[in-house]
Amino acid sequence: MTTAHVSEAGQEIDKLLALHPKGFDLSLDRITRLLEVLGNPQDKLPPVIHVAGTNGKGSVTAFSRAILEAAGLSVHVHTSPHLVNWHERYRIGKKGGRGALVNDTVLADAVRRVAAANGGQKITVFEILTAVTFVLFAEHPADVAIIEVGLGGRFDATNVIKAPAVSVIMPISLDHQAYLGDRVELIAAEKAGIMKRGCPVVIGHQEEDAARDLLVATAGRLRCPVSVYGQDFMAHEEYGRLIYQDEVGLADLPLPRLPGRHQHANAAAAIRACRAAGFDPTEEAIETGLTTVEWPGRLQRLTEGKLVSMAPKRAEIWVDGGHNPGAGQVIAETMANLEERDPRPLFLIIGMINTKDPVGYFKAFRGLAEQVFTVPIRGSDAGIDAVALAGDAGEAGFEATPLETVAQALATISELFSGDPASPRILIGGSLYLVGDVLADNGTPPR
Known part of the structure; x- marks a missing residue:
């Protein structure tokens, strides 16, 4: 990480x-x-x-x-x-x-x-x-x-x-x-x-x-x-x-x-x-x-920090390092439960490494997430290229946009909600490597 x-x-x-x-x-x-x-x-x-x-x-x-x-x-x-x-x-x-x-x-x-x-x-x-x-x-x-x-x-x-x-x-x-x-x-x-x-x-x-x-x-x-x-x-x-x-x-x-x-x-x-x-x-x-109990990086909600400040106001931001279809299913179920209690549009910011099954992971979120942004994993030779990962998301049925960084994805989502009183739910995940980068960049590493 x-x-x-x-x-x-x-x-x-x-x-x-x-x-x-x-x-x-x-x-x-x-x-x-x-x-x-x-x-x-x-x-x-x-x-x-x-x-x-x-x-x-x-x-x-x-x-x-x-x-x-x-x-x-x-x-x-x-x-x-x-x-x-x-x-x-x-x-x-x-x-x-x-x-x-x-x-x-x-x-x-x-x-x-x-x-x-x-x-x-x-x-x-x-x-x-x-x-x-x-x-x-x-x-x-x-x-x-x-x-x-x-x-x-x-x-x-x-x-x-x-x-x-x-x-x-x-x-x-x-x-x-x-x-x-x-x-x-x-x-x-x-x-x-x-x-x-x-x-x-x-x-x-x-x-x-x-x-x-x-x-x-x-x-x-x-x-x-x-x-x-x-x-x-x-x-x-x-x-x-x-x-x-x-x-x-x-x-x-x-x-x-x-x-x-x-x-x-x-x-x-x-x-x-x-x-x-x-x-x-x-x-x-x-x-x-x-x-x-505490378990950083696993369905952890971020409420403050440098990256959080780039997201739309009142956005609900979650990070989770689950990276296989089984993990995708339980994360998606949790997002669905949150949607039942507090409806919000869900956006995914995902980075993965090449030993995983990205299509299987993305399929767990069908009918739940509105849009996917894919990002590379910084400093990893095994990371899937963001363009290729967007293709995997497309194969699973999503509109996906490849970007360079999580910060860029958050800024893009902020633009989408500029002047909109609604606030989104954002899940950043697909890899513990990506979650580690996010926690470091946000200034909230595990203690």
Whole structure:
């Protein structure tokens, strides 16, 4: 993603990016070798909640963190990718309070030590940064560590954790087909690779029966205690409240702070994951977690900032980094729900990278969005050209205009509403890279 300024840690990581290949090389051999040199810090972590999935893994990570912190626990959190600064990948737990992004000096030192331990051998930068996660989390005491899978599961660099407190598999759909396969059950098999024999498993809501059936079968083969959404735990909205149920009983909870009906199932998976991991947060802690949770760049509303000031007055501006057809569907559903309560014309400002399915993403918004503006992704070799992306939007049935920047798109929308008392709803998304650029340019990076 974008880096707002070159920090000390950023300089160290830039050196690694110049030395080692970008992207992914799905194997555990290099990370295992490096971790052995470092003294196997992955074996010295607090109980681990390990989270995989195509969509929703970030939300369940955020919910789990918020609930456990509300319970007074110190919670380490590893997520990827970052939006603006590398430090976002490493949140260090604090006893009795909210954790904080890692200090720049501490991160720079850890990166240097891990790079030195690697000794110049062939490795990817993601593997080095994953080793940094284990070093940081082993050296800073905490009650629990939530670790998000980067890509897939079976051969992801995070999958060296021998006995997680719980493995969580969130919704699976087609994504990263070049690495994971072109059928949902093949992708599910890769995600299921984070399950460990005898360790608890939580399976979030799955739209595809083939994915759910494979995950359940794998958990059974490994003799894992398994909880399946819709069978062993569930949640639904009733009279403006979230009703959650599992074997413990019913809980009448506030609706999650994160917008969208899909967040009901994500919140339910987080509650179940915390319990399956051996923690027993009170209903009060769960309520606090659901109402204070934060997840930047995912259906995040921007209300102030440099870019916001370029939009029409009273415009409602949302950013979301969802980038595949499954994500498009849940984002579009949320936009439709907003339209029911507060009708406004919806405009899309979209940038995507070339490993995605742009036509499938755009189709989710048919009958909902009035117009699409496509933009390039700054500084990415993998970004789809704005003209080509406009063609993809046209194939999905939209009038689309290619532009150079998000700021130019906002200015164009402002011109359309010049002198018009109506105010639009604007969704900026299609890529976490684009959302990172927007948050940096707007002056509102994650904290």
